Amino acid sequence: MADRLKVNKTYKLYIGGAFVRSESGYTMSSHDQEDNLIAHVCKASRKDLRDTVKAARSAQKGWAGRTAYNRGQILYRIGEMLEARSTEFEDLLIREAGSDDPKAELQASVDRCVYYAGWSDKIDAILGSVNPIAGSFFGFTVPEPTGVVAVVADEASGLVGMVSQICSAVVSGNTVIVIAPDRAPVIAMEFAEVLATSDVPKGVINILTTEKAGLMTHLASHRDINAIDYRDGDAAVEQSLLDEGADNLKRMRFSDSMTAAEWNEESAQGLSEIAKFVEMKSVWHPVGV
Amino acid sequence: MPATTLSSLLTPGAQNRPIDKIGAEERASKFTKRSIKKEAKVQGIKLAISMTDLTTLEGKDSPGKVQQLCRKGITPDPQDPSVPSVAAICVYPRLVPVAVKALDGSGVHVASVATAFPSGQLDLEERLKEVRQAAEDGADEIDMVISRGAFLAGEYQLVFDEIAAIKEACGDAHLKVILETGELETYDNVCRASHIAMHAGADFIKTSTGKVSPAATMPVTLVMLEAIRDFHRETGKIIGMKPAGGIRTSKQALHYLVMVKETLGDRWLTPDLFRFGASSLLNDLLMQLRKQTTGVYQSPEDFSKD
Numbered sequence: 114m115a116d117r118l119k120v121n122k123t124y125k126l127y128i129g130g131a132f133v134r135s136e137s138g139y140t141m142s143s144h145d146q147e148d149n150l151i152a153h154v155c156k157a158s159r160k161d162l163r164d165t166v167k168a169a170r171s172a173q174k175g176w177a178g179r180t181a182y183n184r185g186q187i188l189y190r191i192g193e194m195l196e197a198r199s200t201e202f203e204d205l206l207i208r209e210a211g212s213d214d215p216k217a218e219l220q221a222s223v224d225r226c227v228y229y230a231g232w233s234d235k236i237d238a239i240l241g242s243v244n245p246i247a248g249s250f251f252g253f254t255v256p257e258p259t260g261v262v263a264v265v266a267d268e269a270s271g272l273v274g275m276v277s278q279i280c281s282a283v284v285s286g287n288t289v290i291v292i293a294p295d296r297a298p299v300i301a302m303e304f305a306e307v308l309a310t311s312d313v314p315k316g317v318i319n320i321l322t323t324e325k326a327g328l329m330t331h332l333a334s335h336r337d338i339n340a341i342d343y344r345d346g347d348a349a350v351e352q353s354l355l356d357e358g359a360d361n362l363k364r365m366r367f368s369d370s371m372t373a374a375e376w377n378e379e380s381a382q383g384l385s386e387i388a389k390f391v392e393m394k395s396v397w398h399p400v401g402v
Numbered sequence: 403m404p405a406t407t408l409s410s411l412l413t414p415g416a417q418n419r420p421i422d423k424i425g426a427e428e429r430a431s432k433f434t435k436r437s438i439k440k441e442a443k444v445q446g447i448k449l450a451i452s453m454t455d456l457t458t459l460e461g462k463d464s465p466g467k468v469q470q471l472c473r474k475g476i477t478p479d480p481q482d483p484s485v486p487s488v489a490a491i492c493v494y495p496r497l498v499p500v501a502v503k504a505l506d507g508s509g510v511h512v513a514s515v516a517t518a519f520p521s522g523q524l525d526l527e528e529r530l531k532e533v534r535q536a537a538e539d540g541a542d543e544i545d546m547v548i549s550r551g552a553f554l555a556g557e558y559q560l561v562f563d564e565i566a567a568i569k570e571a572c573g574d575a576h577l578k579v580i581l582e583t584g585e586l587e588t589y590d591n592v593c594r595a596s597h598i599a600m601h602a603g604a605d606f607i608k609t610s611t612g613k614v615s616p617a618a619t620m621p622v623t624l625v626m627l628e629a630i631r632d633f634h635r636e637t638g639k640i641i642g643m644k645p646a647g648g649i650r651t652s653k654q655a656l657h658y659l660v661m662v663k664e665t666l667g668d669r670w671l672t673p674d675l676f677r678f679g680a681s682s683l684l685n686d687l688l689m690q691l692r693k694q695t696t697g698v699y700q701s702p703e704d705f706s707k708d
Contacts, residue, residue, distance in 0.1 A: 163699060170702075337701035360698065 127305035129168030130315020172316025177286030185233030192226030210271025256391035258286035260339035270373035333357035421589035430620035472504035502540035520611035565602035578606035596629035617647025646679025
């Protein structure tokens with residue numbers, strides 16, 4: 114019998130709930146640790162980024178308007194779907210990301226989804242407050258989502274960093290544009306397939322594979338992106354993001370790069386992560402009305 | 403206009419050639435392939451702004467909203483004085499006096515929909531009364547709807563006579579005739595209705611009310627532009643065109659401008675002869691214009707809604 118022709122998977126971008134080819138037509142290749150080709154992936158262009166901003170913006174209001182309970186259900190569902198494909202991800206974590214302990218990383222990723230799912234209906238109660246006022250008024254402070262957040266996925270890990278960044282941003286009602294890690298674009302697009310089957314409304318989480326460096330200043334200068342989550346710790350990049358992003362007072366979240374093992378730890382999660390991408394709004398209200 | 407003109411219009415002749423549906427759609431899609439960048443784009447966007455009939459036709463329209471819209475029409479982008487005013491503000495007849503007062507001395511026209519917009523389902527006398535009132539209140543431009551029911555029933559004479567009567571009631575005001583192409587079913591009907599309207603005295607022909615889907619499309623507008631061209635060759639009269647409804651992006655607006663230029667020529671590229679009926683288009687034009695001047699992609703949040 115003749116050898117069967119290989120059926121290779123074409124990885125595309127995940128924008129607005131659909132898998133689309135890059136407008137540019139450019140592709141990149143991803144290799145395993147022995148430099149064998151794993152797959153070709155799209156190289157997202159500036160135009161792809163702009164299309165993604167539109168998708169994320171139009172989804173934001175609806176996502177924030179859902180009940181916190183429902184957002185929690187959906188995050189939990191992501192965890193379920195990820196767990197169901199654990200063998201695939203563990204295999205890719207070894208081949209593409211060179212992970213030392215893929216099982217631990219996969220489990221930490223699933224647990225991270227469940228962890229943030231649990232926070233969804235508790236954020237307002239814990240970050241918000243009823244303020245004491247010297248007068249016949251009530252004063253409330255409530256957290257609101259920042260809006261559209263560009264998540265530059267951490268380079269240290271193949272999966273757990275990105276999942277943590279995404280979940281902590283979307284749980285409060287933000288929508289995200291994820292720039293996949295340079296080292297693991299295939300894992301990122303496999304995760305997009307998890308999202309596509311997890312009841313995540315279209316446009317809430319969008320994933321682009323590209324060469325990170327080429328898009329960074331465009332993320333920062335686009336006025337319809339409200340915040341950037343950048344953890345790679347490159348001071349020059351941070352400064353250029355600050356310079357370009359000052360125009361629309363973009364919220365920036367920088368921190369030093371963590372190792373994959375550190376991302377697996379419980380210390381990498383917490384309410385403080387969620388609080389990075391909410392805006393506190395205080396309202397006054399007369400007593401008795 | 404004597405009835406004989408109309409009957410000649412409806413006998414087989416140039417204007418009654420059947421429209422090639424596939425051809426029209428193919429041709430219209432060609433206009434979307436032109437590359438317009440940099441300075442040409444800036445010029446195109448500014449031209450489109452100056453051709454916009456900024457429109458509000460909602461049940462919830464109030465004098466306050468119309469005043470705000472008028473301010474926006476006069477100075478669409480307060481940060482950039484090089485941005486021109488829009489061509490007109492288009493409102494319901496009841497709000498014409500408000501718009502006239504708010505636009506006084508600005509050079510921006512006041513357009514009023516009339517004739518029982520959007521359905522046109524009232525007695526002719528009532529419709530004429532509405533037109534006279536709007537014109538008396540100071541509207542420079544009247545947007546009327548044709549009786550689509552009568553048109554589809556083949557009562558072309560009635561449609562013609564109504565338009566002629568309304569033109570008379572307009573006095574000095576310009577008359578735009580809305581064909582509501584979304585209800586006319588075929589391109590042949592669109593072409594025929596265009597000719598009836600132009601012969602009956604329309605100054606502009608307009609695609610849609612914006613209340614029926616589909617509203618303005620490129621092929622329908624092309625059919626109407628070609629009718630204008632044929633009418634001009636036949637009679638020497640110059641009629642304007644106004645696509646309305648469904649044009650929301652700068653890119654679309656530039657496609658329409660390309661179509662006008664390549665069908666009718668530069669002469670029609672003026673607010674006196676071409677208009678966009680739109681409400682949300684203006685913000686996208688302003689947003690793209692500011693992108694061209696600053697080099698930075700903009701947020702819709704930074705532009706006022708009304």
